Amino acid sequence: MSHVPAPVLPSSLADVLAMTAADRRAVDALIRSRLSSDIVLVNQISEYIIGGGGKRLRPLLHLLTARAAGYHGRDHLQVAAIIEFIHTATLLHDDVVDESSRRRGKQTAHQVWGNAASVLVGDFLYSRSFQLMVEIDRMAVMEILANTTNTIAEGEVLQLMQMGNADLTEKDYFQVISDKTACLFAASARLGGVLADASPALCESLAEFGLLLGQAFQIADDVLDYQADDQALGKSLGDDLAEGKVTLPLILAMDRAAPEQRNLLRDMIGDGGSRELQQACAILKETGALDDALAQAHRLADQARHCLEGLPPSPERTALAVLTDYAVDRSL
Numbered sequence: 001m002s003h004v005p006a007p008v009l010p011s012s013l014a015d016v017l018a019m020t021a022a023d024r025r026a027v028d029a030l031i032r033s034r035l036s037s038d039i040v041l042v043n044q045i046s047e048y049i050i051g052g053g054g055k056r057l058r059p060l061l062h063l064l065t066a067r068a069a070g071y072h073g074r075d076h077l078q079v080a081a082i083i084e085f086i087h088t089a090t091l092l093h094d095d096v097v098d099e100s101s102r103r104r105g106k107q108t109a110h111q112v113w114g115n116a117a118s119v120l121v122g123d124f125l126y127s128r129s130f131q132l133m134v135e136i137d138r139m140a141v142m143e144i145l146a147n148t149t150n151t152i153a154e155g156e157v158l159q160l161m162q163m164g165n166a167d168l169t170e171k172d173y174f175q176v177i178s179d180k181t182a183c184l185f186a187a188s189a190r191l192g193g194v195l196a197d198a199s200p201a202l203c204e205s206l207a208e209f210g211l212l213l214g215q216a217f218q219i220a221d222d223v224l225d226y227q228a229d230d231q232a233l234g235k236s237l238g239d240d241l242a243e244g245k246v247t248l249p250l251i252l253a254m255d256r257a258a259p260e261q262r263n264l265l266r267d268m269i270g271d272g273g274s275r276e277l278q279q280a281c282a283i284l285k286e287t288g289a290l291d292d293a294l295a296q297a298h299r300l301a302d303q304a305r306h307c308l309e310g311l312p313p314s315p316e317r318t319a320l321a322v323l324t325d326y327a328v329d330r331s332l
Helices: 013-019 021-035 040-050 057-068 075-098 109-113 115-136 139-162 170-195 200-224 248-256 259-271 277-286 289-310 315-328
Strands: none
Touching: 013 021, 013 057, 013 315, 021 040, 021 057, 021 075, 021 115, 040 075, 040 109, 040 115, 057 075, 057 170, 057 200, 057 315, 075 109, 075 115, 075 139, 075 170, 109 115, 115 139, 139 170, 170 200, 170 248, 200 248, 200 289, 200 315, 248 259, 248 277, 248 289, 259 277, 277 289, 289 315
16 A cells, blocks of 8 residues: 655745746736736836736745645636735735835835826726726626725825824724725635635634734734845835834834823824934834734734634644734744
8 A cells, every 4th residue: 555645844934835836926927917017117127027027926925825725626716816906906006095115125116117107007907907897707706806895995094094103093993904905915815715605604614714824914014114124125224214104113112102202103193204213113122012013913913823724634724823923023
């Protein structure tokens, strides 16, 4: 009787990327072929940001959930490309709104080509993603992605309204990160189940997994904004504070800081400046705000892991668990 060796289970992000290499190459090829436009500037900006690195975590999440739920077709490649187009469009628009100067370690597109070109190419990516959705011709897929795109836009507006608001509550913060960031993670995971014709209950569990993963990922990002080095972060340290963006570490610190420290943070949030960034970082560290925010991210990642219990054991399910670890620890 022949012995079939047990599959090697991934234990790091590098392992996950290696096991999904064939699918990811196919997605990259699809992205590049479908980005093509007769307008030279569209090609230049699209290639600049799509080719600018990044782990493509959201498409990766979709590829893994589709396979983990038992999907064996090819539509998951096209859905992954759509997800990346939507995400990239939001980055182009985001950087204009936030006046960000760096993204993934290099100049943002609007710094190179200007605001108008960046916004319009973001619109091109949105419209191209909808063309790709129609080709798949599954109403459930179109409905999820259309609703998600709308939620992201609402999240962007909500965040814009809250800029410089030193009284932002933790509840309001979670609303922003859920709408603006985590909802695309949720859709990416849910769509894996939808393509596999999984039960409504499993699709719901996958969506919950994605939402919690996205929240944990964003909180960890917000912590890194105050303690990572610029090179690891891919943007300037303290950018959130410079933009008047109130994140969980700031909310926790404002709640615990001494009156004079709170006044300093409040002034910095209102001014949208980072002149006293070192002082602000010291306050966040002293009040335990960074550690406690990261602890919240870890709790959300743990909750996300429990959502995978409805999936049968597989290397892909293990890979999804690895993503929960990576979300809160980028050194993995």
